Amino acid sequence: MMGMTETASRATPSTGRAGERTQEAAGASPARGEPPDTGRSWVVSLLVLIVGMFMSVLDVTIVNVAIPAIQDDLGTTTEDVLWIATAYTLTLGVVVPLSSWLGDRFGLSRVYMATLLGFAAGSALCGLAWNLDSLIAFRVVQAVPGGIMPVVTLTMVYQIVPREKIGIAMGMYGLGIVFAPAVGPVLGGYLVENADWRLIFFINVPIGILGLVAAYLLLPDSGRGPRRPFDLLGFLTIGSGLFAILLALHEGEDWGWTSYPVLMLITFGLLGLALFVLIELEVAHPLLDVRVFRHWAFTNSLLLLSILTIGLFSVLFYVPVFLQQGQGLTAFEAGGRILPQALVVAVMMPLSGRLYDKIGARPLAITGFAISAYGTYLLCGINPDMTRGDVVVWTCVRAAGMGMAMMPVMTAGIASLPKEKVNEGSALNNVTRQVAGAMGLAVLTAMASGRQAQAMADRAALLPAATTELPALGLAGGDVIGMYAFVQRTQLDALASSYSDVFLVTALVTLLGALLAIPLRAGPANGHAGAPPEL
Structure with a gap:
């Protein structure tokens, strides 16, 4: 970078090191995106990075399963x-947003090792x-190392491969991004049901x-990037x-989407992000260069990834x-029903x-979306009587498309940027x-809550206005258990109807993604070096 090169001498076999981590006095790294050592196997380095990525993403969903057990144990x-x-x-x-600056300041490989150590330490503290x-x-x-780790690993992939x-x-x-969230509920459910919720942290x-x-x-040592001052205003x-x-x-659903605190937070947040863009366009050393959005291939990939992420989370x-x-x-049984999609x-x-x-990317993304x-449309058939086979088939069809589209979209977007x-x-x-x-x-969730309330109101409206006795509902007099079962079934039908609407909307948005994928690049990857024209 900036005409400076890294000099690295290989250690002898007795050292046990991948390479002697030495640099020029200026401390600059090789040009970003170039493998620092093309003679060694990049697969081994990639597997090391996948370990950290998988661990950080797994932690998000594995903890959610344990929340009821944590509540009971801590009495809250x-x-x-x-x-x-x-x-x-x-x-x-x-x-x-700090990840880019930290990678340049201290070196990506050093930051990655520090985040691994920090995440393990933080997990141990959570368990205690x-x-x-x-x-x-x-x-x-x-969360501090957990947020930095995925950014650093993704950047390093483009350096070593x-x-x-x-x-x-x-x-x-990409297995760490998609496979880990699906495994989390199964592993978390097993640990909570058969051991202790603290193990979901200690396992890290x-x-x-x-x-x-x-x-x-x-x-390999990625070296350090150009030294640049910390953009404090941009970070704040x-x-x-x-x-x-x-x-x-x-908190919108609990506080109310039109409540004063929520509206103030949204307004403050949007103003803060707008001010961030203005600052980054003016300062000499921005925290994040927002000019990357001028590359339509990158911006389009973010839109497509947003659609896939929403579908995955739903x-x-x-x-x-x-x-x-x-x-x-x-929780363990429910996680097992959706585990085949991860496979x-x-x-x-x-x-x-x-x-x-x-x-x-283009043919894979269009077909995948x-x-x-x-597959998401098939999930509109969700109901209390659906079988295990229904769930497995519906989720696996959807997962096949997502697995086909996600990494080509992400790869094409990052590859479109200058190195x-x-x-x-x-970041x-x-x-x-x-x-x-x-x-x-x-x-x-807000839409599902509204649709569920509407579905319950619609079902209540179907009952005769003068219905005050159980026989009018087809139940024997005094059959309290039957009345409870009737109400419960009605609530489940309303819940299924609301989730069906959620999946219908998600399916339509996902189909829109297939149209957005049309401008993506087609052709062999090595035939498209360099960044495409800016907007």
């Missing part, structure tokens, strides 16, 4: 215990928490330590803006909830990565997916 209210998840998400929104306040505080500590192999590499890397400690050792021994504006918006999205949230509420399954993704992502290197839209902008692109990619997931789930 449902509203208070949910701050375990809320505090983590809010912290992610604040720290992710003695009350709710301490657990929330330790979740904030855990040859350009012509980036598709298959991203297919492998040995994984983090082993990942740290592997990273130290096997990862984007951090406060994302914090306010994410808090409004998390399935991982609404299907297990309905299986537990509507069919009486445990489908595990097969499709590496396959789509291979195909991306040969045919490009169409299949995912159809020196990959770090900023990775914006993660921020966008987090905000899109939270915003999409909040909007869909």
Whole structure:
């Protein structure tokens, strides 16, 4: 970068190191996006990065399953215990924009190892928490490395992997993004039901330590980027803006979407993000270069990833909830019903990565979005009487399309940027997916609540106005149990109807993604070097 090169001497076999981590006095790294050591196997380095990525993403969904057990053990209210998840998400929104600057300042490989150690330490503290306040505080500590780690790993993938192999590499890397959230409920449910909820945190400690050792021994040193001053104003504006918006999205349903606090948070957040853009366009050394949005291929990829993320979150949230509420399954059993879709993704992502290197993103994305839209439409058939086979088939069809489309879209977007902008692109990619997931789930949940209330009102209106006795409902007099079953069935039907509407909207939005995918690049990956024209 800037004409400076890194000099790295290989260690002898007796050292056990992947390479001697030496640099020029200026401390600059190789040009971003170029593998620092093309002679060594990039697959090994990629697997080391996948460990950290998988661990950080898995933690999000595995904790959600344990919230009821944590509530019982710590003796707190449902509203208070949910701050375990809320505090983590809010912290992610604040720290992710720091990732690019930290990677340049200290070196990506060093930051990655530090985040592995920090995440393991934060997880251990969460497992040792003695009350709710301490657990929330330790979740904030855990979220700091948890937010930085995915950005750093994605940037490093583009450094260590040859350009012509980036598709298959991203297919492998993407398992951490999609496979981990689906495994989380199953693993979390098993640990909670058969052991203790604290194990969902302690399980990260040995994984983090082993990942740290592997990273130290096997990862090449990425070096440091150009030294640039810290953009404090940019950090304060984007951090406060994302914090306010994410808090409004998390609490909107409880506080009321038109309540004064929620409206003020949304207004403050939007103003903060607008001010951030103005600052970044003016300062000499921006925290995140928002000019990357001029590359339409990158901006379009963020829109497409937002659609896929909303679809992923809707399935991982609404299907297990309905299986537990509507069919009486445990969290572990409900997670097992949706686990096959994760296996489908595990097969499709590496396959789509291979195909991306040969045919490009466009055909895979269009086909994948169409299949995912159809699978989501099948989920409109959700009802209390659906079978295990129904759930498996519907979710697997949708997962096949998502597994085909997600990594080609993400890869094409990042690859469209100039090499020196990959770090900023990775940070914006993660921020966008987090905000899109939270915003999409909040909007869909608000819609589901409204539709459920309307469905209950419609069903109540079908009853005769003078219905005051059980025989009018076809029940024997005094049959209280039958009355309870009737009301419960009515509530489940209303819930199923509302979720069906949610999946219909999600299917239509996903189908729209197939149209947005038309401008994506087609053709072999190694035939398209360099960034496309800006807007």
